[in-house]
Amino acid sequence: MNPSDKIYIAGHHGLVGSALIRALRARGFTNLVTRSHAELDLCRQAAVETFFAAEKPDVVLFAAAKVGGIVANNTWRYDFIHQNLLMAANVIETSRVQGVKKLLFLGSSCIYPKFAPQPMPEDCLLTGVLEPTNEPYAIAKIAGVKLVENCNRQYGTEFISAMPTNLYGPGDNFDLTSSHVLPAMIRKFHEAKLAGNAPVMLWGSGTPRREFLHVDDMAEACVFILRQVKAGMFPGDLVNVGCGEDLSVAALATLVQEVVGHQGQIAWDQSKPDGTPRKLQDVTRLRTAGWTARIPLKEGMAATYRWFLSQQISQPTAHPIHSEP
8 A cells, every 4th residue: 555545435434434544644644535425325336336437546445334233233134234235245346347456345243153163263254153133234244255255366356354343432323222332331321320320221141252442443453454465365365353352241331330430230131132142253363464452441441431421422311232242
């Protein structure tokens, strides 16, 4: 990658996309191209083709997706598979046709089997059944991974798929209907604190284990991968991105409670689903290549809470919190 390269960041308003822009600008990349959903609907093939033909980006960072937590994934199942399939197919194929030099496709750790070996290596993909609640989203992301892999095999492109673990940080979604577990907990504990340290009810048993990575670490990893990657550098052109450590959802709740300053009780609604028992990624490939996460969870969580407060997101809600990122 050269500083003069034109880089298209798909999904620049999102948690990951905004972090990618911060990371690129910090390294002197200024020729960045973005489009809002209103300006460019990635589900429309003709619109994508017109955009690429006009802008001719050298590099594509594909961070756009329809995303959500366990409630959203399990409610809008068709939307999650349909829209994510369309976006992946349109962007990857058009990048190939237009001669994009490098493309980074971002997926999710949910692509791996529900009962995958722990930590989850990249080569466990498609070796078992998926977690049912997010199967549609996972299938769409798996399709994107295979598009990248086979585009490289057939056409000699230098595309790569990066599978981040559960991400958090500034710009996260704190809506309790569609958010992931960590930002949902931050909001729930914050509102309970404002309500006189009221009890907080969380979904599930608290026993599932999850790994969390600050989004700025994720963005740093993406830039590192793009600057280092060569065709065939990673088997299957797939690499996990994580910190290599996990904790139980119950321990996460205690940590969030401490950061927020909530002093009430925590209760668990065990009639609600836990999701996958454990989701820890094997990050050997990325560490061997020379990259390691640097932001400790508690430090990153405290910074995220400060960002949350700066946005004045404090409207009461009756929605419960799920334990599945």
